[in-house]
Amino acid sequence: MKKIIETSFDFAQLGPDLILDAIEAKGLLVESGLLALNSYENRVYQFLCDNNKRYVAKFYRPQRWSKQQIQEEHDFAWELQNHEIPVVAPLKLNGDTLHSHQGFYFAIFPSVGGRQFEVDNLDQLEWMGRFIGRIHQVAKGKSFKFRPTFSIQEHLFDSVETLKQTQLIPTSLHTAFFTILQQVVDLAAKRYQPASHIRLHGDCHPGNILWRDGPTFVDLDDCRAGPAIQDLWMMLSGDHQHQRLQMDTLVEAYEEFCEFDKAELALIEPLRAMRMVHYMAWLSRRWQDPAFPQAFPWFADAKYWEQQILALKEQLSALHEPSLTLF
Template sequence: MTDFQFSALHPDMLLDAIEATGVQVNSGLLALNSYENRVYQFVTEQHGRMVVKFYRPGRWTQQQLLEEHAFAEELAEHEVPVVAPLRLNERTLHHYEGFYYALYPSVGGRQFETDNFEQLEWMGRFIGRLHQISASAEFVHRPSMSTEEYLVQSRLTLSQCPQLPESLHTAFFTVLDQVIERTTEQYTEQPYIRLHGDCHASNILWRDGPSFVDLDDCRMGPAIQDIWMMLSGDRQQQMIQLDCLAEAYEEFRAFPNNQLSLIEPLRAMRMVHYMAWLARRWEDAAFPRAFPWFDTPRYWEEQILALKEQLSALQEAPLTRF
């Protein structure tokens, strides 16, 4: 749990922080949809529309944030369409009254369509290119994906979560422990590379091609992590989508067919980690407003059902290509 809140980010402080970088704000600040951090859009004369991101204190160290920024710059230099932070006064990371923050160009666009095969081909090529570059070095300070963080630590958080009704504890933790056991067995160690880490449709904006946004969760992990969230629908649909992605990916790098067995374990890790994330952030006032259903019995009943379905998926044969 955390008792941290963003209450110190009042409008005058936000403007003072932005202008401390030498950027003059010529508009009001429009809050964008972000919960882990606080993100605002504004207009300047020098740079047009911009975005400022204030990082949640205590989540990442200065070295980890700088490593994220360096990764984004490296990808952009190699023409991977990643929205990288702007260098102002020779720095990408700034500090003001206890907050680290960064400024970005504002990039518009519509959300990536997972059922659009032309867009899937684009994504396959760009993820392949991203991985071709990211595999050339390793993160030093960013973490690696692990069952310890995503499952063991998340279970501890959920065991202390007051939003989970006492009457559902037995049913919830019985199936959760089965999912954790099965996932831990199946999440075998694979070669790790630097990842986007959270490569889902909401983090891809489309306008004459894709733009990757939000490298906040970049870390070391298996390449398939940046691919499986592109898949949707039933098994047959996912196999078709997978083949489309893989053929385009292979224009730059061999597709990690040996990691297809990790898709369901990774899905399980994401499910459990997401529940624990909501529990850890509940004392941030933005979370009860945005996720009121988290504090209802119905939500936890639905999670019990979802975990049972995921346990079944973990027992099925892995997804394959045609």
């Protein structure tokens, strides 16, 4: 077995020649240039092959996921696809979906197009509810062995420690920021009490949905175990009454295929808080990657942290309010 060469956590060694060599080593001849797609955690490139088909090559960030964890993501995508659920799964080349080259794990996907999912379109929300219900019905059939589980330790407590170590928060804002941050973390941790966990897409927001005669789900990179509501709540938008109508539409369609525990509605605001805190910590951890200061220059500005103080105050208020209910 060929030994995998360890690479650094970033993509400093991932140059065009290495990318082309990796792709062509799998029997695909690149006929076009490499078009970098919008991805920061990994590196993703679209290209035209000599068979006149478009593909996407995804190079995983080194040392983030283990080989077993990435393979479990691929297997989950194929399991869903085999149940005729529109999920973009990696191609099987010589029987394998996960490949390695010069220390980088990578996969090749078919290039799939489509327009953006409209979160305020109730007809499209109904479609989404049915398909997420189908995903979860399949997902309940087994458990992840290697992928992590949504937890307050990772998303809240560890994230707070990361933020305490960053040099990006202006000293003048430290007291205000960390005071409200701790209040949000404490209350979210208290309210986050899921009764069960299933396999999830994990990052099922509108940006990971392509619409073409129905939804196509992409990017299972953050799939993990957690409460079912995690794959539903990011579809919500607008005021409280609008969100109530949206969730009612989603759940009614969802339950055509999978039973929904309405007690999980109480987890929406804790999960939103977890996402907010984890996102700030994620940017802090990745700041040494040259791509991040270029893509998120506002993260180092005092104005951003002032806005986060206000956002956290609003989230604290939301955590104190009664949970969303259905009609």
